[in-house]
Amino acid sequence: MNDAAPNAAPQTFYLKDYKPFGYEVESVKLTFQLSPNATKVHSAIRFTPKADAEDNRFFLHGEQLSLISAKIDGTPVTARLVDGGLECDVPRTSFLWEAEVEIDPAANTALEGLYMSNGMYCTQCEAEGFRKITYYPDRPDVMSTFTVRIEGDEPVMLSNGNPTGAGEGWAEWHDPWPKPAYLFALVAGDLVNHPGSFTTKSGKDVELNIWVRPGDEGKCAFGMEALKKSMKWDEDVYGLEYDLDLFNIVAVDDFNMGAMENKGLNIFNSSCVLASPETSTDANFERIEAIIAHEYFHNWTGNRITCRDWFQLCLKEGLTVFRDAQFTADMRSEPVKRIEDVIALRARQFPEDGGPLAHPPRPEEFQEINNFYTATVYEKGAEVIGMLKRLVGDDNYYKALNLYFERHDGQACTIEDWLKVFEDATGRDLSQFKLWYSQAGTPRVKVTEDYADGTYTLTFEQSTPPTPGQPEKAPRVIPMAVGLLSPNGDEAMSTKILEISQEKQSFEFQCTVEGWRLKDCEGPERISGAPHSKPVPSILREFSAPVILERETTNSERAFLLAHDTDPFNRWEAGNALAKEVRVAMVLDGAAPDAAYLDALEKLVRDDEQDPAFRALVLSPPSQSDIAQTLHERGHTPDPQKIYDAAETFTQTLAQQLETSLPRLYAATTVEGPYVPDADGAGKRALNGRILSLLTRLDGGEQAARQYASADNMTQQYAALAALMKAEKGEAQSKAFFEQWQDDRLVMDKWFALQIACAAPEATAATAKELTQHPLFSMKNPNRFRAVMGALAGNHAGFHHASGAGYQLLAENLIALDSVNPQTTARMCAAFQTWKRYDSERQAQIQAELERILATSGLSRDTHEMVSRMLSA
Ligand code: BES
Ligand code: ZN
Numbered sequence: 064m065n066d067a068a069p070n071a072a073p074q075t076f077y078l079k080d081y082k083p084f085g086y087e088v089e090s091v092k093l094t095f096q097l098s099p100n101a102t103k104v105h106s107a108i109r110f111t112p113k114a115d116a117e118d119n120r121f122f123l124h125g126e127q128l129s130l131i132s133a134k135i136d137g138t139p140v141t142a143r144l145v146d147g148g149l150e151c152d153v154p155r156t157s158f159l160w161e162a163e164v165e166i167d168p169a170a171n172t173a174l175e176g177l178y179m180s181n182g183m184y185c186t187q188c189e190a191e192g193f194r195k196i197t198y199y200p201d202r203p204d205v206m207s208t209f210t211v212r213i214e215g216d217e218p219v220m221l222s223n224g225n226p227t228g229a230g231e232g233w234a235e236w237h238d239p240w241p242k243p244a245y246l247f248a249l250v251a252g253d254l255v256n257h258p259g260s261f262t263t264k265s266g267k268d269v270e271l272n273i274w275v276r277p278g279d280e281g282k283c284a285f286g287m288e289a290l291k292k293s294m295k296w297d298e299d300v301y302g303l304e305y306d307l308d309l310f311n312i313v314a315v316d317d318f319n320m321g322a323m324e325n326k327g328l329n330i331f332n333s334s335c336v337l338a339s340p341e342t343s344t345d346a347n348f349e350r351i352e353a354i355i356a357h358e359y360f361h362n363w364t365g366n367r368i369t370c371r372d373w374f375q376l377c378l379k380e381g382l383t384v385f386r387d388a389q390f391t392a393d394m395r396s397e398p399v400k401r402i403e404d405v406i407a408l409r410a411r412q413f414p415e416d417g418g419p420l421a422h423p424p425r426p427e428e429f430q431e432i433n434n435f436y437t438a439t440v441y442e443k444g445a446e447v448i449g450m451l452k453r454l455v456g457d458d459n460y461y462k463a464l465n466l467y468f469e470r471h472d473g474q475a476c477t478i479e480d481w482l483k484v485f486e487d488a489t490g491r492d493l494s495q496f497k498l499w500y501s502q503a504g505t506p507r508v509k510v511t512e513d514y515a516d517g518t519y520t521l522t523f524e525q526s527t528p529p530t531p532g533q534p535e536k537a538p539r540v541i542p543m544a545v546g547l548l549s550p551n552g553d554e555a556m557s558t559k560i561l562e563i564s565q566e567k568q569s570f571e572f573q574c575t576v577e578g579w580r581l582k583d584c585e586g587p588e589r590i591s592g593a594p595h596s597k598p599v600p601s602i603l604r605e606f607s608a609p610v611i612l613e614r615e616t617t618n619s620e621r622a623f624l625l626a627h628d629t630d631p632f633n634r635w636e637a638g639n640a641l642a643k644e645v646r647v648a649m650v651l652d653g654a655a656p657d658a659a660y661l662d663a664l665e666k667l668v669r670d671d672e673q674d675p676a677f678r679a680l681v682l683s684p685p686s687q688s689d690i691a692q693t694l695h696e697r698g699h700t701p702d703p704q705k706i707y708d709a710a711e712t713f714t715q716t717l718a719q720q721l722e723t724s725l726p727r728l729y730a731a732t733t734v735e736g737p738y739v740p741d742a743d744g745a746g747k748r749a750l751n752g753r754i755l756s757l758l759t760r761l762d763g764g765e766q767a768a769r770q771y772a773s774a775d776n777m778t779q780q781y782a783a784l785a786a787l788m789k790a791e792k793g794e795a796q797s798k799a800f801f802e803q804w805q806d807d808r809l810v811m812d813k814w815f816a817l818q819i820a821c822a823a824p825e826a827t828a829a830t831a832k833e834l835t836q837h838p839l840f841s842m843k844n845p846n847r848f849r850a851v852m853g854a855l856a857g858n859h860a861g862f863h864h865a866s867g868a869g870y871q872l873l874a875e876n877l878i879a880l881d882s883v884n885p886q887t888t889a890r891m892c893a894a895f896q897t898w899k900r901y902d903s904e905r906q907a908q909i910q911a912e913l914e915r916i917l918a919t920s921g922l923s924r925d926t927h928e929m930v931s932r933m934l935s936a
Contacts (some may be wrong), residue, residue, distance in 0.1 A: 073924050074679055078374040078427040084200050085116035088207040089157070089178020093197065096213030097184055097251055099169040102177060103131070106164075106197045108207075111157040124148040124194035124201040127176070131163040131199075139645055142198075144501050149198055161459055171195075172843055172883045180317035181276065183252025183329060189323060190432045193244035204475035206241040215249035219274065223326045238326055240306065241473065243369055248325030250274070250313045257283030261294050263304045267426055269294075269896070273336065274313040282337035285348060285740065286312065286355055293356040296390050301464060304365045312336060312355070316808060319744055319845050319886050320436070322354050324361035331358070334809050340738040340776040342810050346744035347777075353396065357387040361469065362621045371475045373432040374573030377424045377500070378481055380436070381444020388445060388705065395742035398631035399676045405606045405632070407845045408446065410686060412438035412609070417692075418896045420929070421503040421530035421697035425478050430928040447499045447607040453607055454496070455489050463488035495564060496540045503530040506539060508563070510614040514597040517590070519579065521545065521561075521600060522569040525610075538566045544607035544630075547572065547579045547598035552627035555579045555598050560607065572598070599623060604630040611696070618644060622663050631677065637871040638667075638681045646690050649709035651699065656716045664717065668754075669724055675732060676746025682753045684710060687859035688897070695900040702902070707824055707860035716733045718757040725758045729766060738776035745778075752782035756789065764792035771796050779814060789820040811839060812850040819854035819861070828868035835876065842880050845887045852876055863901065867908040870895075874912035877926070878919050885923030892916070892929040899936075910934070 089109040096103040112119060117435035125148045133142045133151065136158050153160075171178035176195025177186050186196065194201040211222040214233045218508050223246070224238025257280055259271040271290060273283040290312065297303045311328045318332035335354045338347060339592040364386060392400045415421060415438050422435070424444045429435050452460040466484040474480075478500050482493045504527040513520040523543065527536035541563040547556035556579035561570050571582040574595040580586040601624060603612050621644070624637035641660050648654040667681055683692075687710055692703035720726070732751040734744050759767045770784035784800055787793030797818065803812035815834055822830040834840060834851050841847050855873055856862050862869040863906060873894060881888040898909040917920070917930045 073927060075428050075430050076432075078372070078425075081372055081374075082118055083113070083116070085119045086110040086112055086121070086200070088200065088205050090206045090210070091199075092210045092212075094212040095214065095219075095249060097213065097217065099683055100167050100177060102166050102168055102184075104164050104166060104197045106160070106162050106199070108160045108199070109157065110153070111444050112153075112159055117774055119416075120150065120714075121153045122148055122150050122200075123198035124191070125164075125198040126194050128164040128166060128195070128198065130198070132161075133163075134161040135159070136936045137161075148194065151224070153768060164197050166196065173885060174317055174319050174845070175886060176525075177249065178317075180315045183250070183254070183276070184215075185250045185252075185313065185315050186248050186325075187319065187323060187330065188247050188325070189245040190376075191245070193247055196247075198841045199244050201244050202372065203243040203245060203369050204347065206243050206369070206473075206475060208241050209236075209238045209247060210251065211236045211238075213249060213251060217253065219254040219256075220249075220251040221274070221311055221313065221328055222249050223247065223328050229547075238307075240326060241368060242326050242366070243475065246324070246326045246366055246369075247901045248323070248328040248330055250315075250328065250330065253277065254313070255280055257287055259287040259291065261291050261305070261310075263294070264298045265304060267304075267308070269305050269307070270309045272309075272311050274311060275333075275337065276314070276316075279314065279333070279337055279408070282339045282342070285338040286336045286351060289355040290359060292352075292394065293359040293390065296356070296365070296393065297360060297386075300389065300393075301363070301461075304647055305362065305466070306367070310359075312358075314820075316846070318846055319884070322358045324358040324365055326362070326366050329358045331355075334812070334844065337732055337809065340740065342777050342804075342807055343740075344778045344781050345740060345748055348740035349391070349395070349742075349745065353387050353391050356390045357383055366803045367473065368467070368471045369475045371477050373429070373435070374427065375477050376432075376435060376449075377440045377444030378476060381424060381448055381656075381714060382443050382481075384441050384445035385448040391456050396674070396676060396746070398635075399674075399680065399742070399746070401605060401632050402635050402680055404442070405636075408438070408442050408609060409689060409692075412442045413611075414688075414692060414897050415439055415441070415893070416503060416505045416530070417528070417696075418899065419531060420893060420896050421936075423499075423501050423503045425500040426500070431889065431925045434889055434928055436890075443609055450499070450540075450608055451485060451493075451496070453544070454540070454562065455485060455491065459485075459489045476926065482914070495538075498537055498539045502527065502536055502539065503533055504536060506536075506541065506608075506610045508541065508603075508612055510600075510602055512597075512600060514736070517574050517595060518582070519547070519572040519574075519598055520569050521572075521602070522567065523561075523563050524567045525563060526566070529699045531932070532908040538564065538674075539686055541608045541610060543602065544604035544716055545570075546601040546604055546628075546630060546633075548601060548620065548627060548629075549578075549598060552623070554629045556581075558604050558630065573929050601628050601630055601633045603633070603636075605632045606636070618657065618659065622659060625663060625667070625681075635677065635680055638663075639685060643685050643693055646685065646709050646713065647693060647697075648704070649713065650690065650694065650702070650705050656713045661717060661720050665720055665724075668721065668728065670733065674746060674877055675750040676742070679746065679749035679753050680843065682750070684714065691859065691900060692897070700902050701900060703860045703863035704824060704865070714757070715760055718760040721757060722761060725754060725761070726766075729754045729758055738778070752786075754777075755782055756786040759786040759790045759792070768796070777810070781817075785817060785821065788817060793821075805839070808844075808846070812846050815840070815850040816854040820858055821850065822858065822861055824858075824860035824864050825866075827855065827858045827864065828866070828872050831855040831869075832872055835872075840911055842883045844885065848876075848880060848884075848887060849891070852891055852894075856891070862894070863905060865904070867905075870908050872910045876918055878916055881916075881919065881923050882921065882927050886927040888923065889925035889929045892926060892933070895933055900932070 092107040094105040142151040168177045168179050175192040212235045213220040222236035227237045228235040254274040256272040261269045307327045314333040314336045321335045322331040364382045463485045506527045509524040511522045543561040546558045549555040572579045573589045575587040577587045591846040621637045621641040628634040645657045687706045690706050694701040734747045767783045767786040774780035819831045
C-alpha cells in the first residue's frame, strides 16, 4: 500500500509554518482487539480547547484506517474524512472523543504503525506511524498520558509504562508520563524474557526484561549487561535516573531501523540486541552496546524532553548520539571510538553534505520526514554538540545540561530552547554558532603558516561551497584544537582551542622558556631571539570540528606526526592522510606504492608497544569511496576501476613487504582462551584479522583455512571466511558456513553480504543478482534486503562498474521494494547521491535509472522525494 496517490503533487511542510495544536489532550485510552487481518482499535480521548488557540480546527491525522464509528460525549457524530485524516465539528468545551477503527496488521509490510513480524504483533510509530493505528493529533508537541487495554490470545501482551492488570485474553497498561504518540508501543506474541534488575541511585528497584522469540534466550545476556551499564552511566555522568518500575526491550526481526526508544518499551531490530560469541562479531557487540545505550538515553533526551516538531529532530537525535558516543568512549577506548566516528562521518555525512541531498542539521522543509533521519541530523548533529562542549568547556557543558533538564522537563522543545540554556548557563552569545544548525555543507578550512623572529603564525581561511537552496554561506564559529611539536618530537605546546569566527583569521605563537604559547596569553616569559626552530603544527586535534582541512604539507611531516603526535586522533589522521596521498598518486600518476610509507606502516605494525586496536586502524586502508571523494574534491573525475586496482596493488605490495613478519605477527596477535567481547580482545582480534587477510594473499589461504576450521567465535570465523573469499579461495568454507548457519537469520545476513562485498568489480552485480534469486532472499525483511543491496552499493568498484549493471540492479530492486516498504526504499536510494562525482557516461547511466524510478507509477512519497532531490540539484 502506498502513502500517496500515484505521483500526486507532494505536499511540502515548512518549519516557518509551525502552529500549536488548538486542543489539550488530557488523556488517551486505547483498547486493541487483536486479529492479524482485522484488528479493532477503540480510542477514548479527552480534548480541551485551548483558550488562546489561534486555530480551532479539529483535525486528527489518520491513514489507512477504516473508520467504524465516532462519538463525542457518547453521541454518534459524522466526521468528514479529508486528505490525511478527519475533521469534525466539536464543542467549545472539554469533550470526550471516541472512535473505533479497523486496521490490517498482517498486510502492513511498510513496518510502520501496527504490523506483524514472524507472527508477532509490534508497532513502530516514530515519526508519523501512530496515525496508522487510530485518528489522533499525531505530532510530537501533543503530549498525553496513555492507558492501554490489549485483548487477544497472545501469551505476552506489552505496552508502555506499568502493568495495571491482566487476565485470560487481556492485559492493561498505564504510562503515567505524558508522551507524544510517536513513543507509543504495543507488542504481543509468543515471547520469552531474559530478566534482570537495577537499583537506581535513589534506591528504586527497576525490573528489566529483554523479550525474544523462543530459541533466542541465549542471546540476551550481553544486551542486559549493556542496559545496566547504561543506566549506571547516565546516573554517574549526567545525574539522570530511570523513572518507571519496569523497562522492557523487545527484539523483532522485521524492523526498518536499528531500534526505537518507546517509553518503557524499547523495540529493537534483532540485529541490534541479540548477541552471542558464536553468532556475533566484535563489531556487532560494540554496536549493540552503543544502541542499547542510545535508546535508553533517549528516556531523558527525547522522551522526558521531546521535540516541538520534526524539524527539531537533531535536538533529540544529535544529543543522544553525542551521549552514546561519550558512553562508548568511557566503556571502551576514547581515541578508537573517536577515530571510528570520524571514519563514519566522512563516509556517510560528508558525501551527503557535498551532494544533492545536502541539508542542515535542522532542516527547514520536508515532504516525508522519514527521509530526514540522516547522517547530517544524527552525526553532524552530534558533532555540533561536541563543538559546543569544546567551546564552553566541560564544567559549563554539564551546567547547561542540568539547566536543560530542570527547565524543560516534560516539554516539547526547539533548538532555540537548547541554545538558550547554554547562553544562560555561560553568558555566551551563541547567535553565530547557531549557523551550524541552519547552514548545510562542510566548511573547508585552509591553513597556512608563517615563521619569523621567534613568532609562529597560523592563518585559517574558511569557506563553504554552495548547497541546494543555499548559494551563500556565512562564516561560522569553529573550535580548532591545535598543538605544537618540536622537531625532536616533543610536545612544545599542549592542545589549545583556537576560536575561529571570521572568514580569515590568524593566531600567533611565541616561544618561551617552557616551549610555545599563544601570544598575549598568560604564561611563562617569552624568550626573544632564542634559537628555536619552527614547530610542527598538529591541527584539528580530536577532530574538534566537522570540517575539511586544506593544508599544503609533506609526506615526511605526515610521517613525523604519525610517529610523534601526542594526540592519538591526529596520529591516526596523519597516517590516513599519508595513505590517501599514496593512493591518489598511484591512481593519477600510476606511481608505485610509496616506499617510505610502506616502511612507516611496517614499523608501526611490528611495534608491540602500540595499542593493537590503533595498529589495526592504521593498517585499514581508506575506503575506495573515500579516495573517490578525495579525487573529486581536488577536481579530478574518479575512475572506480583504477581506484580498485591501486588498492589491490597497494595491499599486495604491503603483504610482500611484511612477508617475513606476518607469521610471527599473526601468532602474536591471536587471542587465546575463551572469547570475551571486550575492547582489548576486540582490538587484538581486529589487528589479527588484518594480518590474516595480508597473509592469505601469500600463503594460498592455508592459515585462514586453519583458523576457519578451529574458530569458536564468529569474529574469527568471519575474519577467516572474509580473507578466503577475498582471495577467491573460500568456496568450500562459504558452503560450510551456509550449512552451519542457514537457520540463523542474522548470521545469514552476513553470508549474503560478504559474497557481494568480496566479489571482483566485474562480478559484483551478477553475484548480487544471483543472491536475489536465493530462496532465503526476501523483500519483506529489511535486514536481508539491506544485506544484499547495501553490500552492492558498498562495493565501490562493483557498483560503479562501467557496464552499469550495478546501477540497473539496484534500481530494479528499489522499484520492486517501493510498493512493499517505502521507508527502506527511500533510504537506500541515497546510494546514488554521489552520482555527480563520476564521468559523464556513468552519470548518464545513473540519471537514466533515477528517471526510471521516478517514472514508476504509484511511487511512494518517500522515494519520490529522494529521487527528485537527487535529480534536481
Ligand atoms: N528514534 C530512532 C529510531 C527511529 C528512526 C524510528 C527513524 C523511526 C524513524 C532511534 O533512537 C535511533 O536513532 N536509532 C538509530 C540507532 C542509533 C544508535 C543512532 C537507528 O535505528 O539506526
Ligand atoms: Zn535515536
